[in-house]
Amino acid sequence: xxxxxxxxxxxxxxxIDNHIITATVLNEEPLIMKFDHVLSDEECQALIxxxxxxxxxxxLANKEVSxxxxxxxxxxxxxxxxxxxxxxxxISSLMQVPIAHAEGLQVLHYEPGQEYKEHYDFxxxxxxxxxxxxxxxxxxxxxxxxxxxxxxxxxxxITVKPVKGxxxxxxxxxxxxxxxxxxLHSGEPVIRGEKWVATQWMRKQRIREGD
Ligand SMILES: O=C(O)CCC(=O)C(=O)O
Ligand SMILES: [Fe+2]
Numbered sequence: 394x395x396x397x398x399x400x401x402x403x404x405x406x407x408x409i410d411n412h413i414i415t416a417t418v419l420n421e422e423p424l425i426m427k428f429d430h431v432l433s434d435e436e437c438q439a440l441i442x443x444x445x446x447x448x449x450x451x452x453l454a455n456k457e458v459s460x461x462x463x464x465x466x467x468x469x470x471x472x473x474x475x476x477x478x479x480x481x482x483x484i485s486s487l488m489q490v491p492i493a494h495a496e497g498l499q500v501l502h503y504e505p506g507q508e509y510k511e512h513y514d515f516x517x518x519x520x521x522x523x524x525x526x527x528x529x530x531x532x533x534x535x536x537x538x539x540x541x542x543x544x545x546x547x548x549x550x551i552t553v554k555p556v557k558g559x560x561x562x563x564x565x566x567x568x569x570x571x572x573x574x575x576x577l578h579s580g581e582p583v584i585r586g587e588k589w590v591a592t593q594w595m596r597k598q599r600i601r602e603g604d
Contacts, residue, residue, distance in 0.1 A: 397567045399424040400529055401489055409486045419551050423572045425563045428531075431487065432480065432558045432591075437535040439476050441589050444469075444500035451501060451509075463507040464580070468497035471601055484593045488529055488562070493599040496527075500535070501580075503542060503588040509580035511547060514594060515565050515573060525600060528566035531593045534559055539586030546578045555588055566597065 401424060407414045412430075419425040432440070448465040472478045477498060485492040501509075514530045516523040532544060534555035544553045544561050553561045565573035580590075 397422060397569060397572065400564050400566060401426070401562070407487055409483050412483060414487060419553070419561075420546075420549050420575075423563060423565060423567060423576050425546065425549070425551060425561065425576075427553055428487070428560045428562060429556070430558055431483070431531075431533050431560045432535070434557060436476070436480060437533075437557055437589075440480070440500060440591055441535050443474070443476065444502070444589075448500075448502055461510045461512065464501045464503045464509060466499055466501040468499050471495075471497060480591075481593075484531055484533075488531055488593070488595055490529065490595040491599070493601045494596045496594045496596065496600060499592045499594075501588075501590050501592060503580065503583045505541075505583050505585060505587075507588075508582040511577055511579045513565070513574070513577055515576075525596050525598045527594045528597050529562070529564035529595045531560050531562050533591045533593075535589035535591060536587070538583060538588045541582055541584030542586075542588040543581045544578060545581055546576065548575050548577055552581075555590070 403418060405416055414431055415429045417427045419427055444467050447467040451462045451464045451466040469477050481492055481498060485495060515527050537557050538555045542555050563576050565576045567573050
């Protein structure tokens with residue numbers, strides 16, 4: 394058995410600026426956690442409202458539109474509003490990665506039948522972005538989904554149901570690539586209702602200027 398150090402120290406509660414986030418470990422290696430109360434109902438609603446008019450067809454990491462990913466999405470600019478600054482800073486503290494390593498916060502919207510098929514969030518070595526690869530992901534659910542829309546890790550038998558304000562966290566910065574590859578995951582098709590998520594991808598090195 395391998396024992397590799399995770400980015401996030403495992404705790405049952407993370408207290409960030411008087412904001413109490415409770416945590417459940419779903420898998421230790423690779424580390425997969427569920428967090429509750431990452432965002433308040435008001436913050437979820439405000440994110441949805443500021444994203445709604447800016448949605449465009451989602452693309453893959455290689456910028457191609459594909460049937461793998463049928464949601465619509467958008468990226469916020471860093472610090473573009475007080476809401477975004479507050480949320481980005483909380484996420485950065487929670488993920489224990491400096492804000493300068495954060496890609497823009499992304500919001501995705503799925504309608505019934507829409508999904509994000511099995512994929513990895515990290516870049517393979519042939520992708521130019523792999524020189525400053527992603528190391529961890531936080532997917533925050535912005536609403537409750539009537540049916541479907543779970544985030545699933547098929548190789549680990551883990552399924553996370555969307556709950557407003559909760560999040561699933563996972564990391565893939567292990568020396569052992571087999572552990573990283575266990576983070577294969579999907580956003581299951583929404584069956585009834587709609588699904589809104591905010592995704593934060595963190596890089597190994599800084600990606601933002603001026604932070
Ligand atoms: O929508 C989901 O449950 C997963 C989203 C996801 O995998 C991503 O944004 O990278
Ligand atoms: Fe993903």
